[in-house]
Amino acid sequence: SKSDDGFCSAPSITESDENSKPIYGKVTNPTLSPSHLQDLPGFTRSVYKQDHALITPESHVYSPLPDWTNTLGAYLITPAMGSHFVMYFAKMKEMSSSGLPPQDIERLVFVVEGAVTLTNTSSSSRKLTVDSYAYLPPNFYHSLDCVESATLVVFERRYDHLGSHTTELIVGSTDKQPLLETPGEVFELRKLLPVSLAYDFNIHIMDFQPGEFLNVKEVHYNQHGLLLLEGQGIYRLGDNWYPVQAGDVIWMAPFVPQWYAALGKTRSRYLLYKDVNRNPL
Numbered sequence: 001s002k003s004d005d006g007f008c009s010a011p012s013i014t015e016s017d018e019n020s021k022p023i024y025g026k027v028t029n030p031t032l033s034p035s036h037l038q039d040l041p042g043f044t045r046s047v048y049k050q051d052h053a054l055i056t057p058e059s060h061v062y063s064p065l066p067d068w069t070n071t072l073g074a075y076l077i078t079p080a081m082g083s084h085f086v087m088y089f090a091k092m093k094e095m096s097s098s099g100l101p102p103q104d105i106e107r108l109v110f111v112v113e114g115a116v117t118l119t120n121t122s123s124s125s126r127k128l129t130v131d132s133y134a135y136l137p138p139n140f141y142h143s144l145d146c147v148e149s150a151t152l153v154v155f156e157r158r159y160d161h162l163g164s165h166t167t168e169l170i171v172g173s174t175d176k177q178p179l180l181e182t183p184g185e186v187f188e189l190r191k192l193l194p195v196s197l198a199y200d201f202n203i204h205i206m207d208f209q210p211g212e213f214l215n216v217k218e219v220h221y222n223q224h225g226l227l228l229l230e231g232q233g234i235y236r237l238g239d240n241w242y243p244v245q246a247g248d249v250i251w252m253a254p255f256v257p258q259w260y261a262a263l264g265k266t267r268s269r270y271l272l273y274k275d276v277n278r279n280p281l
């Protein structure tokens, strides 16, 4: 809503309205860096290495997204880094529409801010609001349309067929996904896609209370694309230890040692791409 008295259009964030802020608001309105480093010329927390990358908001670069109308995109993870998937933000403006992915490419969109309407040829239109998502199988005609504005995080990859399995259109929201068992771990886990063999990746939503951390110092064959939706903490990637906060994006190549500890005063929540269900050979 617009304030009628002010000359400042940017939402002001004070202690008192901490609780009334939109969920995931830190992703699209991040605190760029500690105040003593803000606007320091040339300073960024971003790093790009052989087996991982940290891409922080002050480094995001937007340009028109091919085949989409009135939408700016920032590709954050692409095969140029060694990944087999892309991860990007799509900032949809007034009266904007998505384009279709290339042939045989599957897509998952998650709404970080605003709202879009998903239309396809068979079922009726579905409104996707913050925290909801849609999985679009490869070669599945669809359109995402936005009246006002929306920010989506999008994952796409070439679908890896397995026997006669096929995937289906899925529309859901994080809060409706059940909590799953995490043997040996303390974080709360939800998955956005079915765990059945048809799906060659999943998106995990992981919640940590301040002070909680991964017990397993993970090293594994899977790739990850991560968006920190809420909170702050320390991410270990290889021999590097990075302070991270909501809005940060991480690329993890196969086998990069990885570990997270949540700090600060609020819950950490991250969204994590993980390739699953396929023989690495």
Ligand SMILES: NC(=O)N[C@H](N)C(=O)O
Pocket (backbone or CB within 6 Å): 204, 206, 218, 224, 258, 259, 260, 272, 274
């Ligand atoms: N870095 C991570 O959080 N990894 C997940 N626990 C995972 O691989 O499932």
Ligand SMILES: [Mn+2]
Pocket (backbone or CB within 6 Å): 218, 220, 224, 258
């Ligand atoms: Mn992992």
